[in-house]
Amino acid sequence: MHHVRSTGMSSKPVPLTIIKAAGHAPILLPSGETATVADFHSIRTSTQDAPTHLTSGFYRITPGPPKPASYTFEETKYVLAGQIHVLDEATGITHELVPGDFAFFYVGSRVQFSTKGEEGGLAFYAVTRPVRTAHPSLKVHGERDGGEKAKM
Numbered sequence: 001m002h003h004v005r006s007t008g009m010s011s012k013p014v015p016l017t018i019i020k021a022a023g024h025a026p027i028l029l030p031s032g033e034t035a036t037v038a039d040f041h042s043i044r045t046s047t048q049d050a051p052t053h054l055t056s057g058f059y060r061i062t063p064g065p066p067k068p069a070s071y072t073f074e075e076t077k078y079v080l081a082g083q084i085h086v087l088d089e090a091t092g093i094t095h096e097l098v099p100g101d102f103a104f105f106y107v108g109s110r111v112q113f114s115t116k117g118e119e120g121g122l123a124f125y126a127v128t129r130p131v132r133t134a135h136p137s138l139k140v141h142g143e144r145d146g147g148e149k150a151k152m
Contacts, residue, residue: 023080023124025135027060034064035113037125038135053130059084059113062120066112073129075105084121087112097121 027038042055059077061067061084077084079097086103087094089110097103105111115121 022135023058027058027122027135029060029062035059035061035067037133039131039133040135042131052128054126055129055131056124056126057135059123059125060120061113061115063115063118066114068112069105069110071105071107071109071111073127074107075125075127077103077105077123077125079121079123082119082121083115083117084123085114085116087114097123 022040027036029036037057037059039055039057041057042053045051045054058080066087077097079099079101081099084097085094086097089112095103
């Protein structure tokens with residue numbers, strides 16, 4: 001049996017934000033870099049229990065030295081193309097992520113990203129932080145930007 005908790009939200013539906021062809025825009029690497037993030041959507045959540053930012057975008061990596069990351073936010077990453085290697089510094093295990101693989105990074109996670117494939121790797125991510133690096137080919141969409149809304 002499921003219990004439904006009242007959210008205190010109005011019964012009026014809220015329109016969606018649609019970003020057409022977001023995954024088809026080129027993600028250029030900054031000069032001298034082998035990896036980059038490209039944030040394209042961010043909101044300050046309306047979650048009643050603990051509001052925060054929710055930002056999504058794409059991660060691209062090419063062969064080169066490992067890219068260290070220390071997490072002060074949560075992140076989900078879903079690999080779309082290529083391969084992304086993630087060294088988990090807590091366990092010493094390197095995970096080879098390929099298309100269809102999913103990873104979750106907790107606050108306090110420390111990792112090193114790398115790739116061995118010539119094509120590198122591409123992943124979609126969602127993080128609990130504001131925009132850090134705007135997608136260079138897309139306008140960053142947010143809750144107050146008047147972005148395209150779904151209509152029935």
